Structures are given as structure tokens and as C-alpha cells.
Amino acid sequence: MCCICPPAIQAIFCLWVQSGFSQGTVAGALTFFPPDPPLYRFERLDKDGNPLPEEDDGDNDENQNPENSSLANRNDNAEGVEVVTDGAYQAREGQTKKKVRSPAQQFTDQAKALRKRGKLRNARDTHDASNGVTYKLVLDPRLSPPRIDNGGTVEAIKIPTGKGISFSEQGKANSTGNENETTAKSSTTSRSKSSSDNKETHQNRSHCAAIVYRVPSSKAHTNSEGRKTMTIIYSHGNATDIGAMYPLQVILSNSLECNVVSYDYSGYGASGGVAMEANTYTDIAAVYEWTLHNVCGGDESRIILYGQSVGSGPCCHLARHVDGLAGMVLHSPFMSGMRVLTPSRALACLDIYPNIDRVAKTKCPVMVIHGRLDEEVDVGHGIAMHAAVPDHLKRDPWWVPDRGHNDITEGPGKLAEYVGRLREFLASLD
Missing domain, CATH: 3.40.50.1820 (Alpha/Beta hydrolase fold, catalytic domain)
Incomplete structure (x- = not known):
């Protein structure tokens, strides 16, 4: 992609390509913003009414952290980040590579994390329904x-x-x-x-x-x-x-x-x-x-x-x-x-x-x-x-x-x- 394209456009283009050119995926990423964290939870109970242990559904993944979320629409220490000619983000002194990701990478990583979470929940809910x-x-x-x-x-x-x-x-x-x-x-x-x-x-x-x-x-x-x-x-x-x-x-x-x-x-x-x-x-x-x-x-x-x-x-x-x-x-x-x-x-x-x-x-x-x-x-x-x-x-x-x-x-x-x-x-x- 052209290096002079705005980072947001790069992010959208990367998500479009990685989703198999799915317009629905791109439109969904631009449209839906669920509360994070939710304002409720469903506690799971077994047949006898006893609480079941909470299962990890991906919410604790690094990509789900608000600091790393594309939905947060920011990088920490934004003033310490600059765009170089190849379109990637480069850390200034005092920053770590782990924290600094391009908008395109944030966007696609977030989409992957949400898909992973969705699949884990689907498996758990299907198992729960049968039990x-x-x-x-x-x-x-x-x-x-x-x-x-x-x-x-x-x-x-x-x-x-x-x-x-x-x-x-x-x-x-x-x-x-x-x-x-x-x-x-x-x-x-x-x-x-x-x-x-x-x-x-x-x-x-x-x-x-x-x-x-x-x-x-x-x-x-x-x-x-x-x-x-x-x-x-x-x-x-x-x-x-x-x-x-x-x-x-x-x-x-x-x-x-x-x-x-x-x-x-x-x-x-x-x-x-x-x-x-x-x-x-x-x-x-x-x-x-x-x-x-x-x-x-x-x-x-x-x-x-x-x-x-x-x-x-x-x-x-x-x-x-x-x-x-x-x-x-x-x-x-x-x-x-x-x-x-x-x-x-x-x-x-x-x-x-x-x-x-x-x-x-x-x-x-x-x-x-x-x-x-x-x-x-x-x-x-x-x-x-x-x-x-x-x-x-x-x-x-x-x-x-x-x-x-x-x-x-x-x-x-x-x-x-x-x-x-x-x-x-x-x-x-x-």
C-alpha cells in the first residue's frame, strides 16, 4: 500500500485483505462498539444450582487490553510516536516495541482477538446448553x-x-x-x-x-x-x-x-x-x-x-x-x-x-x-x-x-x- 496513505486507511485496507475481502467485517469493525467491560455478567450454575468456575474466553488476552485496543483509537504516549517513511510506527527513546503498534496492526489484531473470543464462547455455550x-x-x-x-x-x-x-x-x-x-x-x-x-x-x-x-x-x-x-x-x-x-x-x-x-x-x-x-x-x-x-x-x-x-x-x-x-x-x-x-x-x-x-x-x-x-x-x-x-x-x-x-x-x-x-x-x- 502507498506509504502516504493515512494510518486509518491502511488499517481498514489491511483488515479488508485479512478478512478475505469481506465488506461485512470492515463495516462491522467501523460500526459496532460493545461496552468494555459489559455492565452485567451471567454467572453459570450447574444442574444442582452450584456456581461453575469462570472460564477464560479471551478477555484477558493482550489484544483485549484497552491500552492495546484499536477501539480505544490511541497509543499510550502518543506524543512519543512518529510515522516513518515506510508507514510503520517507530518508538522514540524510553518507549518499548511491545507498546507501539501501527493502527493497521492494532485494527487487525483486535479483529483476530474478537474472533477468537467469539469461537471460545460458542464452544462453551454449546457445551452448557447440552449439560x-x-x-x-x-x-x-x-x-x-x-x-x-x-x-x-x-x-x-x-x-x-x-x-x-x-x-x-x-x-x-x-x-x-x-x-x-x-x-x-x-x-x-x-x-x-x-x-x-x-x-x-x-x-x-x-x-x-x-x-x-x-x-x-x-x-x-x-x-x-x-x-x-x-x-x-x-x-x-x-x-x-x-x-x-x-x-x-x-x-x-x-x-x-x-x-x-x-x-x-x-x-x-x-x-x-x-x-x-x-x-x-x-x-x-x-x-x-x-x-x-x-x-x-x-x-x-x-x-x-x-x-x-x-x-x-x-x-x-x-x-x-x-x-x-x-x-x-x-x-x-x-x-x-x-x-x-x-x-x-x-x-x-x-x-x-x-x-x-x-x-x-x-x-x-x-x-x-x-x-x-x-x-x-x-x-x-x-x-x-x-x-x-x-x-x-x-x-x-x-x-x-x-x-x-x-x-x-x-x-x-x-x-x-x-x-x-x-x-x-x-x-x-x-
Whole structure:
């Protein structure tokens, strides 16, 4: 590569070559930024409920150290690093070669480390699923979940991803009495007895970490107003995870009297695999199938998709393929990934999530929420997405006048207004 190319361009080019010219790998590396460390963990329990030892999944590798991470977008002692004519980085006096790596090397090393971690987690999760391992949700102590005791339950599960899978629930969660800890049976797949399926059983499969918030059994079928009890499948934004979203999900489940299934994308939190656009599609498909059969009794009209920011991508993808969904909420959505960076189509080859095209083909009612002060995804994206929804499926949007990308529920009265708007949307689905 030309020695005068900027280091960032070199890094992208090297990753593109080493990934076998995979546009998805490059786009994923530029798009997904999971919290590190996650704001929760799943404690593994054996069949008797005893804690299992934590296994190394690569998080302690040198390449995963924030000081060496390409996601940190820096080198230590940056002022002591200079670029020489061959495009490599050279240490000045007092620095070590171990610390100083070119952006291209950091980028590719990080990608390799994440792939290694994903494979290790896939192997562990597949083994756990076949051995009846259960999970206990442990939240980051910095989080302050609301104290709500309405008789509902919370489950921590791992959902296997992939195509052609039907799911059956192995067991239900047992409350531990601690708001930060809940126990649940791990989910397993039920497969046909064909030779191909039997072979697939022995292959390592990626699993999504998910938290399931269930309403009390007295409201499992209808809520206090006599309406059908709904279930929200929540696809969160980019730099967050299901631990950080826990407080809001508890509020939604309690205030809307609905079940909520919140999941982490591949490569996020306790999920296996690697964060890539294509993987988010198989993730949401697996979560949808599991939810349909284990929460909604096979009734897709009880399911509402909710996509926040990057979560609008998998939601729009699924909504155009599935008939009979109750509805979809798009919270701070974008027209497509690359359009967030530039309106130019010069980099269309790296574009992901063509939401503007897919939402026009959706088959369920859609509500759009967007802050007018959003500096990450301009409100124009939300307005365009609302306009693209077929007229008979449009529902009243909410253009929040004094809020940005991640603060729509913050401030006096905003959370109450947010819940009220969602109640109106649910009522419009009758």
C-alpha cells in the first residue's frame, strides 16, 4: 500500500485483505462498539444450582487490553510516536516495541482477538446448553434498578442462533429475591431427528445472551384493561448492552403491563460470535422464534419490535419478512449506516442496514421516536423513515423537541411522557 496513505486507511485496507475481502467485517469493525467491560455478567450454575468456575474466553488476552485496543483509537504516549517513511510506527527513546503498534496492526489484531473470543464462547455455550447449565444475572453494581415488586419474573437465558431452528423452553426462572440476580434455565433447541440435524447438534453454535421480563401470571394473557398482553422484543443501541438497559426494561414491563425480551447482539456482553451486520439478522430471528414459542404461545400478533438507533437495522429487516406482527417502534432510527456519516453514496459499498428501503416494505404498524436535538443521528433520518412507512401503517410519531439521541427518557416528566406515548401506540393496535 502507498506509504502516504493515512494510518486509518491502511488499517481498514489491511483488515479488508485479512478478512478475505469481506465488506461485512470492515463495516462491522467501523460500526459496532460493545461496552468494555459489559455492565452485567451471567454467572453459570450447574444442574444442582452450584456456581461453575469462570472460564477464560479471551478477555484477558493482550489484544483485549484497552491500552492495546484499536477501539480505544490511541497509543499510550502518543506524543512519543512518529510515522516513518515506510508507514510503520517507530518508538522514540524510553518507549518499548511491545507498546507501539501501527493502527493497521492494532485494527487487525483486535479483529483476530474478537474472533477468537467469539469461537471460545460458542464452544462453551454449546457445551452448557447440552449439560443443563443455568444462568444468574448479576448487574454492574453501579446500576440502580427500580424497586418494583409486581409479581413478575426475570429470566437470564442464552438463545442459540442460526437458521431453521425451533425452540422449546427447558425451564423457567426462579427468583432469588435479589433484584440484581435472577436464575433461569438455559434455552435449548428442539430439532428433528434427520441426519443433518444430528450432525448440527455437535457443532458449536453462537448464543445470544437475553433477559426476559415476564408479567405476573394473572396478566399473562390480558392486561388490567382487558387488552391482549403484548411482548416487546427490544434491540438496543450501539454502545450499550442488556445490563445497562435493565432499569428501563423493568419500567417498560411494569408500566405497559407487557413482557419484554432484551438481547445482546453477537459480540456484545455475554453473547458469543462476532459483531457483524449479518449476525444481527440471525440474532433477532432466533430471539423472535424463541419468544414466539416460549412467551407468546405461537401468536405473532402479540409481538412488538422495538429498535433503538442501530437496533432499527435488525428490526426493519425482520419486519419486512414476518407477517402478523403487532407493530414496531423505531427509536432514533437511521436511513442507513453510511448515511449517518455522509449523504454521499461514494462509500455505498460499505453501507449497512438499508432501513429506508426496508421500512417501506414493512407489514406492521410503525411508530417513530426521534429527538430534534439529536447530534448523532440527525432527526431528518427519523422524519424520512416515518415518511417511508406505508400510509395505512403509519402511527403518530413523536418528535421530542428538547432531547437528543440517548436522553429522551431523562428529565422531569420525560419518562412519564415516553411511557404515555407508548401506551397510545399500543392502544392504536387494537
